[in-house]
Amino acid sequence: MKRLNKKEALTLLKSADLLGLGQMADNIRKRLHPKGIVSFIIDRNINYTNVCINKCRFCAFYRDKNDPEAYVLSKKKLFNKIKETIALGGTQILIQGGLHPELDIDYYVDLLKTIKERFNVHVHGFSPPEVCYMADKAGLPVRKTLKILNKAGLDSIPGGGAEILSDRIREMISPKKIGKDRWLKVMEEAHLIGMKTTATMMFGSVEEPEDIIEHLDAVRRLQEKTGGFTAFIPWSFQPGNTELGAKARKRGSAKVGANGRSPLQTATAVDYLRVLALSRVYLDNVPNIQASWVTQGLKMAQVALRFGANDFGSTMIEENVVAAAGVKYSVSVTDIINSIKKAGFHPAQRDMYYNIIKKNM
Numbered sequence: 566m567k568r569l570n571k572k573e574a575l576t577l578l579k580s581a582d583l584l585g586l587g588q589m590a591d592n593i594r595k596r597l598h599p600k601g602i603v604s605f606i607i608d609r610n611i612n613y614t615n616v617c618i619n620k621c622r623f624c625a626f627y628r629d630k631n632d633p634e635a636y637v638l639s640k641k642k643l644f645n646k647i648k649e650t651i652a653l654g655g656t657q658i659l660i661q662g663g664l665h666p667e668l669d670i671d672y673y674v675d676l677l678k679t680i681k682e683r684f685n686v687h688v689h690g691f692s693p694p695e696v697c698y699m700a701d702k703a704g705l706p707v708r709k710t711l712k713i714l715n716k717a718g719l720d721s722i723p724g725g726g727a728e729i730l731s732d733r734i735r736e737m738i739s740p741k742k743i744g745k746d747r748w749l750k751v752m753e754e755a756h757l758i759g760m761k762t763t764a765t766m767m768f769g770s771v772e773e774p775e776d777i778i779e780h781l782d783a784v785r786r787l788q789e790k791t792g793g794f795t796a797f798i799p800w801s802f803q804p805g806n807t808e809l810g811a812k813a814r815k816r817g818s819a820k821v822g823a824n825g826r827s828p829l830q831t832a833t834a835v836d837y838l839r840v841l842a843l844s845r846v847y848l849d850n851v852p853n854i855q856a857s858w859v860t861q862g863l864k865m866a867q868v869a870l871r872f873g874a875n876d877f878g879s880t881m882i883e884e885n886v887v888a889a890a891g892v893k894y895s896v897s898v899t900d901i902i903n904s905i906k907k908a909g910f911h912p913a914q915r916d917m918y919y920n921i922i923k924k925n926m
């Protein structure tokens with residue numbers, strides 16, 4: 566199939582027949598993953614702190630330093646979480662947090678070293694805004710910072726903090742966060758020193774279809790250069806307990822309008838499937854597309870497997886960020902395996918590099 570250009574992608578996103586677009590994505594999924602395997606990873610999100618100076622308007626997770634709910638996890642608690650994860654068959658931890666004004670690079674280096682001394686676990690952690698914050702505070706270039714973290718035990722980097730890679734949109738939803746170019750720069754530098762990363766996209770807030778295409782195009786172009794993205798994960802904005810959601814409600818604009826969408830443009834199930842399918846078609850150089858059961862629930866994640874997704878992401882033994890927005894699906898590894906089987910696929914446990922470590926489940 567000929568590679569889509571931006572104009573064609575925009576037309577598909579705006580007006581393609583949903584099932585036709587889904588079929589295109591499903592055909593690509595079948596070509597890339599012909600054995601019908603749907604993979605997942607057993608891991609846990611560990612949020613070492615919820616203190617964050619960025620105060621993004623779409624985020625329900627952050628707290629001020631002096632808030633009674635503010636925390637920094639002690640090493641003891643963090644190690645216990647890793648122990649529990651390994652006991653449950655986990656192979657990875659996803660460690661992320663807010664931008665805490667009192668933590669510096671020495672804290673992160675020490676944390677990584679002590680984790681690696683005690684546990685045989687893959688550390689996927691610190692999204693580009695955290696990496697930039699550490700680098701800026703230490704007065705170091707991004708590449709040097711990544712090398713220091715990598716040497717201390719950081720194995721790979723999650724694609725968080727991308728939201729929509731358009732500075733116009735970032736100015737509206739997360740004005741203090743790093744811009745598009747810096748997000749891409751961190752990923753490029755990580756790929757150049759041999760670290761793999763994922764890429765995410767949070768849509769369904771204030772963006773237009775054109776912004777989604779810009780985002781997909783930025784990811785595709787960087788992947789063309791480095792090949793370092795293992796997967797793409799589109800997920801939809803959850804407005805509960807967020808400044809963006811509260812403002813829309815106050816204006817009465819969170820109500821669904823005649824076009825079936827609110828002015829905040831919170832994504833419907835159809836929007837989700839449309840964006841997911843287009844991501845599979847447009848990102849022809851990214852091998853894996855994840856379904857987001859954390860925001861869509863298991864039922865929609867099953868449907869997503871026919872709209873381009875070939876992976877269920879993490880089992881999320883623990884998840885706090887989406888849960889802070891009031892969205893929490895309680896899901897066990899057995900639920901995930903059964904959902905994949907009932908959708909007509911073969912479940913398999915994988916690692917961060919998409920090597921299969923267990924199948925025939």
Ligand code: SF4
Binds near residue numbers: 617618619627662664
């Ligand atoms: S999304 Fe991340 S950077 Fe933004 S406020 Fe929340 S924790 Fe901070």
